[in-house]
Amino acid sequence: MRWQKFKNRCQYLSVVLILTSACNRAELPSGLLPTRTPAPQPNPALATANALAECTQTKLDLTAPPIATGPANGQIGYITIDGNIAVMDATGRGVKDITTDANLDDRSRDLISYRFPTFSNDSKNIAFVSIRSSARTQGMTQTVHTAPTENRPKITNLLSTIEDNIPYFDWSPDDQSLAILGINPTVGSIKVISSTGGTARIFDNGTTVYWHWRKDSAALFAHLGGSTGFNRDAKMSVGDARNATARKITLAPGDFQAPQFSPNGKYVLVVVNTNNSNELVLSDSDGNAICRVTTLTDGGFFAWSPDGKRIALMDTASPVFEPAPIDIIEIASGKRTRVHEQATAFFWSPNGQRLAIYSVRSAAESGGVPNDLVGLKQTADPDLDMNTVPLLRIEFFDISSGKSTLIADTLPTRDFVSLLGYFDQYSRALTPWSPDSTKLVLTGLSLPRETTDIAVANITSSGNIEIKPIGGGTLAFWSTR
Numbered sequence: 001m002r003w004q005k006f007k008n009r010c011q012y013l014s015v016v017l018i019l020t021s022a023c024n025r026a027e028l029p030s031g032l033l034p035t036r037t038p039a040p041q042p043n044p045a046l047a048t049a050n051a052l053a054e055c056t057q058t059k060l061d062l063t064a065p066p067i068a069t070g071p072a073n074g075q076i077g078y079i080t081i082d083g084n085i086a087v088m089d090a091t092g093r094g095v096k097d098i099t100t101d102a103n104l105d106d107r108s109r110d111l112i113s114y115r116f117p118t119f120s121n122d123s124k125n126i127a128f129v130s131i132r133s134s135a136r137t138q139g140m141t142q143t144v145h146t147a148p149t150e151n152r153p154k155i156t157n158l159l160s161t162i163e164d165n166i167p168y169f170d171w172s173p174d175d176q177s178l179a180i181l182g183i184n185p186t187v188g189s190i191k192v193i194s195s196t197g198g199t200a201r202i203f204d205n206g207t208t209v210y211w212h213w214r215k216d217s218a219a220l221f222a223h224l225g226g227s228t229g230f231n232r233d234a235k236m237s238v239g240d241a242r243n244a245t246a247r248k249i250t251l252a253p254g255d256f257q258a259p260q261f262s263p264n265g266k267y268v269l270v271v272v273n274t275n276n277s278n279e280l281v282l283s284d285s286d287g288n289a290i291c292r293v294t295t296l297t298d299g300g301f302f303a304w305s306p307d308g309k310r311i312a313l314m315d316t317a318s319p320v321f322e323p324a325p326i327d328i329i330e331i332a333s334g335k336r337t338r339v340h341e342q343a344t345a346f347f348w349s350p351n352g353q354r355l356a357i358y359s360v361r362s363a364a365e366s367g368g369v370p371n372d373l374v375g376l377k378q379t380a381d382p383d384l385d386m387n388t389v390p391l392l393r394i395e396f397f398d399i400s401s402g403k404s405t406l407i408a409d410t411l412p413t414r415d416f417v418s419l420l421g422y423f424d425q426y427s428r429a430l431t432p433w434s435p436d437s438t439k440l441v442l443t444g445l446s447l448p449r450e451t452t453d454i455a456v457a458n459i460t461s462s463g464n465i466e467i468k469p470i471g472g473g474t475l476a477f478w479s480t481r
Contacts, residue, residue, distance in 0.1 A: 098147050306350060438458065
């Protein structure tokens, strides 16, 4: 592979934590650090809920809007190795610089980096966060921006804050609004603002914050404060996002993070705490429980398939620290298919026929030390066992064939690792898949050569994998069109 050098190795180190001891240069916060559930506060006074019918015994409308066949290439939005935002095509050509003023090293002036490039649903615009740190004022400002996907476009500043970290935001399905997560040491909030600017409204807040837009953009469904098993103030709410009319629903949230509307907007998938037991439940769009999909042991990380007929599910408290099997559940029949035994994250392809799966493997488990680790002994602890270095394995599961295919074993970038534990929320706004579901965009780094790379894995009609480096960067995702 042809790799490109980056300026600040420390900023992009990831799960190879043993190597970070040699890195002592200051860095900007990644901007990708969502809230965590607060320390357990047992709540023995949970209300007893009535038993729910199984979804297999419930009449449900699982129809979904037609899945549009996207263009073969679309666009890739990415963070460059110098901290800027750019857009390119699937071959690495047609690069458009969205920002050009990032500064990660020169402390005689403001330090500036950009994070979280997120395409609008029509792919005509891109939103992102800037992090500006000034040594003169000893302060930090984070700002959400939008811009057309053009070279050096006019950039619109939507919302700035010196109090909050902004680790996540997303576009409404009609691209008319953005919902923005702001967090500080005590509370997080959902702020909704027009995509053209104006005054932001607070939809709801809590100690942890996750949400999803309904397909018609008329409502948000939020999960705040974790589980009622640990936090008496945990809740779920639903309401008109643009008028900030969140209403708390009666269901008690269990152990999960991000709720999700069904593709047709009629149902919401949530985890409910029923007599101190976690149940994966379908509610209606107003938050009234309808039926139970399954009972969970630890907690739910899930995503609805684009066709509305299946759910991909991991039963775990933390996919990074407690990797877990992935099951695909057919809602109408209840049929479960085990597609992976020990995964950390997954993303549905746009056509719903494939699942990109990410898992952690040691070099030994991956079949040997990859070329990217050659020479590592020169820069790492001499006692480091190369065979134990963790790698991020990327595979895909094909629904039709029932087979998994290895794409690559990579050293992940820090920017990518930082979102793995929250992949369920990030998957509501980002996709590594090309619009036509035949390609995946990957990022990886090589420590001894101080390089990082963006590559595209093309899945041929015969099922073979062709990987081609297309540029340098630390985080990359595809447009939906």
